[in-house]
Amino acid sequence: MKTLLSWSGGKDSALALRALRRDANIELVGLLTTLSQEHDRISMHGVRSELLDLQSCAAGLSSWRVAIPAPTSDCPICPIEDSDCPVEQDTNCPIDTSGTPYDAAMGAAMKEAVSQGVEAIAFGDIFLEDLRAYREKRLAEVGLKAIFPLWGRDSTELFEEFIAAGFHAITTCVDGSKLDQSWVGRPLDAAFLADYKAQYPDLDPCGENGEFHSFVTNGPVFSRPVDYKLAETVSRDSFWFQDLLPIGAPACSLQYP
Template identity: 30%
Template sequence: MKKFIMSYSCGKDSTLALYRMIKKGNTPAALLVTVNKEENRSWFHGIPENLIKEVSKSLNIPLILVETKGNDYESKFTEALIKAKDRLGIDSCVFGDIDLEPHREWCTARCNEAGVEANFPLWQENREELVYEFIDSGFKTVIKNVKLECMGEDFLGKVLTREVVKDIKETGSDACGENGEYHTFVYDGPIFKYPIKFQHLNIIKNETHGFLDVKDSENE
């Protein structure tokens, strides 16, 4: 059995990887979430810090926030793994990557530097089947970001269901969004002690992406 740290994005793939590890009897020592130091939001998915902390509480897994401006992303990530190994006794880091080889190489390199094993529970499985496993397991996730050349902004804020996956496929996008077509925020499911309450704010767009801005519903 592994004592692991979870490289966690708050999205569906890392959540499914975490769920599988727990079901097999492995022990999650912490969630590792990288945060944009200038925005106080998670990198890539843009989840506010207070919501990340609430997710940690609901999952009942300690949180390690790794603040980085981006230019020191690699070193900060490796440093966090080394600290987790020394202080928590972890032997591995788990990732939700499916089949993008450059991602796997990057993750494995950081783990090698820290002297821990890189674990990929979803690796090279069928993307669409993984999405359905996630949904059918009872997880709830909202579409947080979309690549506008692939998917319209009308997808933002939708809860991911089998019907929504069908709609995503009809745009020509990958069902799992593994090519970056969309990112999600998981707010409830079988390993959550309670659902995360949050509010939809406005939609923010730049030249390439649309983002659903969200915040903790407890804080005005």
């Protein structure tokens, strides 16, 4: 089945990629990423598109990009202004995104995917039922299937699997209403998991509710590490972002179209 993987560049995306590559029924054809059109950065993760280039090249997969004109919020579904979005309270989103710039951009991308023979979109979601239902509904409208290779897994076990498999990643964004600044720019390792569970026993260890976002720099899904250096740490609204600067240029040309 020709499949695109929804790719944020973070931990769950990398675990999903690893799982999909082990599935003989899946033919991966690319990584699908939404970026802020204004800043040319991965939505919510705040990662520069140049680093996405390096990841795509290291993964050996083309980068399918969707530029989102609207401001990006902390809503896991769509970039509608935070003050209007109730998803953080774990309710069904009553907002109709049809007709919004987000809907138009994603709709066009999905139609293009279908025209290229894509049959399914895979996601690294773990347990958010409302988000899964939203994705399945939108994809079904254009004849695409939704795949969730990590669905129902225990978050702690997934984090431990990430470490044991040899992945390396760094947090690039944390929700300041849940975590303090010290958590941004930290490597995702055993110490991170132990500290996180000790200090925040009620929060999800994988950050499934938006507690933190990450950027994967090496691991079994890459042919080479993604080299970077730390830049400034910035505060935007209630979020802390760790800016990363790429080192070197991609050794391939895989961007689509």
